[in-house]
Amino acid sequence: MATSQQAGTQTIATTGTPARRRVNFVPYLFILPHLIFFTAFLAYPFFYGIYISLFNFDFLRPEFRPFVGLQNYNNILFNRNSVQFTDFWSAIGNTAQFILYSVPFLVIFALLLAVLLNGNYRGRNVFRGLYFAPYALSVTVAAVLWRWIFENGGLLDTYLTRIGLPPLGGLGAQPGAWIGITVATIWWTIGFNTVIFLAALQEIPESLYEAASLDGANKVQQFFRITIPMLRPVLVFVITIALLASANLFGQPHIMTGVQSRVVGTESIVQRIYDEGIIQYRMGSAAAMSVSVAAVLLLLTTLNFRIFGRGEQQ
């Protein structure tokens, strides 16, 4: 790729003049603003998080902050009798479920939408705008909107009953709760993935399609033989983003199923961490959960790039 080639020539240039060992500060000055923010808002909190996960920690009680070693990790990961264990694992299970429900839609629907929006017809910019619009809303607005539709006695159930169908039963029970949350999430975030796909689709040279149609390939064949392979890098990116976004599920169940998330079975892992750290003030334990989940997601992301991105990295 272009960038790595440039980097290569630069390396050669510097090694070509070994006499000068003077450090050039200019590049560092360029990255300084980002470095400051990176350190303050990413590196420091990250390592501080690992640090507090080793303590019984409450930020408003500096007088009581005993070092507990790996006990917080032991409680959530291995100690079946601890109060943290069951809730942590059920939240992991719930989040995994949500990933399974939402990611396929967020990728496949987004791709189909992008293909449709990439066509040449009047008013396509209006549609592009329309499909992207919900993404500009905050999670609260999106979740409240869909709560009104899906809640017990809400719009959906009212109309279902009116046309003689059985009601879904609201957000207080399954499957209504997951359906509601998944639909809300797809409606809210699909625009982002669509835009990324759309940009990638426009990068595919028209000549490929022309050549294929000359060879007699129909639209479906073109889609699977040209569009999908050409989109592969972007596809990996979108899958990763969708996966991480879904793993970070918080606002939708927080608003749509609220305190009942645990009973209904929609309590996500971030909700659990929030509850443990911010509501119950067990911040050490919450930090241990964050670190554990971060490790798992890091692993998933790596796997994702290894499996889907194979052969794309050189």
Added chain:
Amino acid sequence: MFNRLHRMTALIMLMSLLGVILAACGGGGTGGTGGTGGTGGTTASTAPGGEGTTGGAASAAGTTGGGAGTATTATAGTTGGGAGTATTATAGTTGGGAGTATTATAGTTGGGAGTATTATAGTTGGGAGTATTATAGTTGGAAGGQTAAAECPATAQGQQITMWSPLTGPDGDEMTGLANQFSQDNPQGIRVQHVAQPQYLEKLNTAAAGGALPDMTVIRTYDMPEMAVRNVLKPMSDEALSIIGAGSGEEFPPEAWQAGEFRGQRYMIPLDVHPLVLYYNRDMFQQAGITMPTDRPMTREEFDAAVQALNKNGVAGVAIGTGFGGATLFQTLVRQNGGTLVNEEGTEATYNSEEGVQALTYLRDLKQANTPQVSGTGDPEVKVFQQQRAAMVMHGPWHLSDMQKLPFVGYAQLPQFGPEFSVWGNSHQLTLATDDPAKQAAAACWIGWLSQNSVQWAKAGQVPARQSAREGGQLESVMPPVALFAAQAEAVEFLPQVPGIEAALWAQAFGPAVDAVLLGQQQDVGAALDSAAQKSNQLLQQNAQRYQQ
């Protein structure tokens, strides 16, 4: 490109995951203790109104029961006199009242000084009305015949007080109105700014970490110990307590008053008590020919019969929800059956007793027979009632303002299901988050005033905690249904004030268990409560360890 992307996404992920927790934890540290402040100065009343009567003799009234009217120098009688609009008015020694006057001195025993520039009320039980410099009686007097005057020291002069509350509904506007009224009327120039905050405890925590706490707060009973032990709330100084003038709480429901104390220090003054109440559909009761609930609680037999008679034609007899609704009814029933939720020390859960199992079984059967589908957040059981799809609902009194828009709603006390009469309830209490003596003094002046005038608070649907506000038919004139609910104020039982007790029992343990049973996910009631109790005990133990001194 991909390596970079790879790293970038990994970092985005880490950031978003850790951000929530770490941003909050990064603050650290709490503010130090404040400096010193003086006391004393002129004491003055903040209460409105005066007893001073107009009319009577112009110059000097009789020795017994006279009244001095509009006069330059008016001296009222020695026994029960009243000095009216006068420049210098001296009321009688026994039970006199000095009206609008420049210098008014009320009687030594039970006098009342009205609107005056310098008004001195009686030494025993006197009351000084709206006055620039007014001295109220040394022994609990009442100005304007109704409210006792709180003494406000000079240090409080001109202080700005910020007050936060979780009152984000219409009750918040009511509170802002009261704060504005106090700010305008108090002669010391104390200004109170009320801010209702959603996500209340989170806001307080963040503010505490950032050193930006308000001077005082409205807080729900069970949040106090944890917030006190976590250095957010400050105990009330003796001076502040004497300004508030609540004495040793004789005027408050004992349990609500008791809850304001933590580790030997007073942190809170009760503002209101909000018990569960019964809302019923008058039209449906009438059509079914059922006697309307009166001013006494329905018995279990009456209630069951009513539910059975009303539960027909697609209308439920009673709407039972989950979450808050289910959990509060469960607590009520356990106690009405004679059970308890936790032992007296607050160290061991007891709700998995025989009484607890009976309570939850009854509640489940009631729900299954009436509104099995109703669950979720946003109090759907209340909506079902308001849409006339259920004849009764038992919920908090804060729905009052909505309910009053519906002509069919009737109000009653909660039924008595078991041998005891007990009702789940909570209390809004007034606490201090500052330890600056001048701020504490000014806040205390406001708390005193608010407590005196808490009958106004009933407009928000809440039952005033202060007895004087609940008695004498005042509530009927302000908000009639609240007068009915007020009878339950003394029936509200509180948990022992142990830090984190409510979450350890309810939100983390029996809350989910009750819901699982009510929704039919868990059939074995005893097992559900047992495993919840086990969890409660673990959490209580963890709390005891981390919140020891």
